[in-house]
Amino acid sequence: MLREFIENDIPFLVEISNECFGKDYLTSNYFRLIQASTTLNCWVKISANYLVGFIVIERITDQNLNTNFHDENGGINEFLVTQNSKKTILIKQVAVHPNMQNKGIATELIQAFFDTNKYESVSYISILWNRNQHNGLKNILSKMNFTCIKQVENFWQKDSLEKKYLCAECKSIPCVCSASIYYYTQIT
Numbered sequence: 004m005l006r007e008f009i010e011n012d013i014p015f016l017v018e019i020s021n022e023c024f025g026k027d028y029l030t031s032n033y034f035r036l037i038q039a040s041t042t043l044n045c046w047v048k049i050s051a052n053y054l055v056g057f058i059v060i061e062r063i064t065d066q067n068l069n070t071n072f073h074d075e076n077g078g079i080n081e082f083l084v085t086q087n088s089k090k091t092i093l094i095k096q097v098a099v100h101p102n103m104q105n106k107g108i109a110t111e112l113i114q115a116f117f118d119t120n121k122y123e124s125v126s127y128i129s130i131l132w133n134r135n136q137h138n139g140l141k142n143i144l145s146k147m148n149f150t151c152i153k154q155v156e157n158f159w160q161k162d163s164l165e166k167k168y169l170c171a172e173c174k175s176i177p178c179v180c181s182a183s184i185y186y187y188t189q190i191t
């Protein structure tokens with residue numbers, strides 16, 4: 004079952020995030036912020052009564068465009084402005100409990116958002132963490148016809164210094180991981 008998250012889910016969301024992204028990358032406060040937000044949404048996958056994965060998306064508006072990306076050198080904001088898309092959705096985070104990976108859960112969560120927008124012209128953007136061990140969402144998004152528009156070095160450097168989280172991949176503060184920016188436009 005997929006559903007929007009509720010208050011009681013927050014400890015489980017934080018636990019999955021700690022395992023998947025590194026401790027304190029996403030906090031309880033982050034999920035409370037989503038509850039109060041008009042542009043952020045979080046959906047969860049429930050399997051046998053356990054919360055096993057989640058997706059966070061954000062509708063990009065003119066107002067939040069400049070606050071969304073730590074992107075001084077990346078040019079992502081400029082790219083989005085030039086696309087002139089009526090509706091752009093940022094796939095912010097997708098995480099699946101390590102014991103439940105490779106069962107199609109991330110694909111199902113992303114597809115669910117595609118389905119809710121299938122009669123509209125929507126663009127999707129996702130900032131993918133370049134990891135050594137596995138390639139995260141790259142294969143999944145490539146199969147959904149996303150293309151890589153850019154690589155950005157040290158993408159989370161500023162973010163990790165501000166929030167002081169220890170990255171699960173590079174295990175350093177500041178984070179030295181790079182990002183691949185994936186983009187897809189659905190024209191109806």
Ligand SMILES: CC(C)(COP(=O)(O)OP(=O)(O)OC[C@H]1O[C@@H](n2cnc3c(N)ncnc32)[C@H](O)[C@@H]1OP(=O)(O)O)[C@@H](O)C(=O)NCCC(=O)NCCS
Pocket residue numbers: 023024095096097098099100103104105106107108109110111131132138139140142143
């Ligand atoms: C990246 C991540 C979200 C993927 O979740 P997942 O549920 O394992 O993803 P899926 O099962 O949908 O897809 C993974 C693979 O299984 C395949 N798959 C899809 N449906 C499947 C099914 N029903 N049964 C088995 N495999 C399936 C997919 O094709 C994909 O194959 P490939 O990438 O080897 O080509 C998960 O590994 C994770 O949480 N990683 C840590 C956090 C992270 O890096 N998040 C992404 C950045 S925000």
